[in-house]
Amino acid sequence: MMSVLPNTHDVLLRNAHLLKGRVALLGVSNAALLPECPGNGLAMTTHAGVWSQLQQNGQWQSVFGYSSDALIPECADTAVVFVPKAREELTMRLALAQSLLDLNGQLILIGEKREGIAGAIKQLRMLAPSAMKIDSARHCQVWHAQPGRASGRFNEEDWLSWHRIDVAGVTVDVAGLPGIFSDGRLDEGTRLMLDTLDRSRPKAPVLDFACGAGVIGAWLYRRWGVDVDGLDVQAQAVVCARKAYEHVGSGGTIRASDGLVEGSQRYSTIITNPPFHTGIKTDTSMTVDFLQQVARHLTPGGELRLVANNFLPYPRLIEAHVGPCRVLSKDNRFTVYSANRH
Structure with a gap:
């Protein structure tokens, strides 16, 4: 075809x-x-x-x-x-x-x-x-x-910028490039996710899927000393995440990837704030594919933690492919879901 x-x-x-x-x-x-x-x-x-x-x-x-x-x-x-x-x-x-x-x-x-x-x-x-x-x-x-x-x-490098975020008293400097998601600010979905991660240390090893500028991984390293691997599909995100990790001293690995990498290691915790746009169109296909595959990349009992806009239909997919879905936090726009692998 x-x-x-x-x-x-x-x-x-x-x-x-x-x-x-x-x-x-x-x-x-x-x-x-x-x-x-x-x-x-x-x-x-x-x-x-x-x-x-x-x-x-x-x-x-x-x-x-x-x-x-x-x-x-x-x-x-x-x-x-x-x-x-x-x-x-x-x-x-x-x-x-x-x-x-x-x-x-x-x-x-x-x-x-x-x-x-x-x-x-x-x-x-x-x-x-x-x-x-x-x-x-x-x-x-x-x-x-x-x-x-x-x-x-x-x-x-001439187009690179830096901005500072502070969540739960933990401060991180984050790199930005034109075209990257939420450049120059912390989006509210990620903030809600970090609030939940502040309550307890995630079990290592940890993967941040669709890591963007590396905010979650850099913050987790500062908060808990956890090295977080990151995957993202966008070139600017990979550059910025590597810069952020280098800045805080994290040993996590950032890779460019269109989806989860088959044959890669399994993780005890996979965190994600996945995109739902392709250009200007609403497109949840990448997240649907991710949810259908993610269990194969989790250790038995490993946790998936996902933040998304409230209107997106992810709980049913999480239940079907990972395990019973719990709500960890919710506001008027976003929900943080958690599920452990069957």
Whole structure:
């Protein structure tokens, strides 16, 4: 069965004549684009699952995130920027694109109306005032610009920021990058989770699934001295979590992964504040897959602890795949659930 390409990828193929010379595709969300795409070059994604699939295409150099030896200044004649969800990440992605282009290189910006293409155009025109729209299809717009040469090599570290959180008297400094979940603040679901973890030390070994910037693992190390392993699908999250762990001295391992890793060690405690969006769409499929698999990664009697918005239908799945589901804490938006493996 053929993969259905996102609208933005379809529209790029409709304008494939624009892909001249060495091409850099920035923000690929479906690896099935590459076999259909003329030419070759590099294809960057921030999604670990897509990155794994991109590596299977030998005609393109696959890149995970914004820090790679492959992101060489002036290595591209054409840079295609797919508009990300966060405006701040688009600013960073445009800066990367400009650094990759040679002096006369062209930048192609593609985004959907519902993804904020109108705002993205304003950002593009700040970089290249003469940018022009060249196509509109599938609820998308395609814009062309020649931004000129960047002042220097793109460095992801220049976009890194730090903020401090304090829960139950435990203070942790957390790194942030554009596009990461809850950048610059502690989301209320994680705060509620940490309140429950403050009451008793979780049994090691511990895994934080969908760890984001590593807030839970860093805080647990400060609170209880527990090393927490972390998994996340997003490149920026992996970078930030590693920074946070290094800052507090945690020995936990952070890995990029699209879901639980088969054959990995079992854990006595698995903690998660899982996402339920893909882009701007509600999407609980990753958490459903996680709940169907998590028991295989828990030791007998091991605990799953999950925080989620109250409206999400997770208790039934927890009961079906892990064990009797208990509510540890609840407010008007979030609930912290706990279950021990059958």
